[in-house]
Amino acid sequence: MITTDCVYERAVDGFGTVRLVRVDPDRDAELLHDWVSGERARFWGMREAGVDDVREIYAHLDSLTTHHAFLAYRDGVPVALFQTYEPEADRVSECYDAEPGDIGVHLLLAPTNAPERGFSSHLVSALVSYALTGHRRIVAEPDAANDKAIALLVRNGFEPGPEVVLPEVVLPEVHIAEKRARLLFLTR
Template identity: 30%
Template structure:
């Protein structure tokens, strides 16, 4: 699906073998520290992406900007993945993670806003979400600001199992109306 913006943005299914090296390079960048996956090998990333893709309750998506890989989006059923027993999921809730590639060369003004807006629109229009649910690390001020610009409301702080530990997260939701009224919802 393409979204009309100053950028040509498309979202396609992830192919773990094809995309593992690219995603691994993004995860290894310091900008991606909150993903906690910076030390994974290409094979580890391929295995991780494969596990997500084959699970019927979650999926992984590669985002292209102007025809080039630029972001990874993951979607999941928060009643059964990541937030099981933590979030009182409603029918139509879609969990979402986003990883935008670190800047290469000259930064492109407005790119992260355009990508975030495209992923949100895609969750609502293509995946049929009624609410998008996120659980970013409470220390991640950048994503907190981006989430607020997209219309997310923090419900509460929660502890989310992650790898061998626990992440303190800001459980947040965004309805279609919240997004439409937000700064990013107005991007076309």
């Protein structure tokens, strides 16, 4: 069980213990590459990235004070990549009026060969609990074509907002393509 850099732990009745551990780019690059390079992760935007690219991307993310990446573990098994960010320090702030107390989130569920009824909702409830600690509202911005992600968030209490175009980001250390996204909000 990895406990280094554990930032949150919650026992969820009927589900198990969820822990959030900071992503270590060197330790986690291969695992994350396996997850982000598959067809099911096409909306994550990293399918063409190699292991070294994934390591560099998460090393850059780790250097920021406004964006954070975590592995979500369920009873010691990694089950998701969860990212949080301050919307006013992100391109999403160009698409809606960010308010004090907002936090942005991204979620990528790990691939599984044995889907489990209720798994996603149990996990999302624990992640929402963490994200709302010290925050008033969560904003999520999945790809507008990602019907499964949008439906999951709506089932878990998020209110759909407008469809927007997140602008392209081109910096020396990072490039993020333009993306059509659906904004969703969950207020405490």
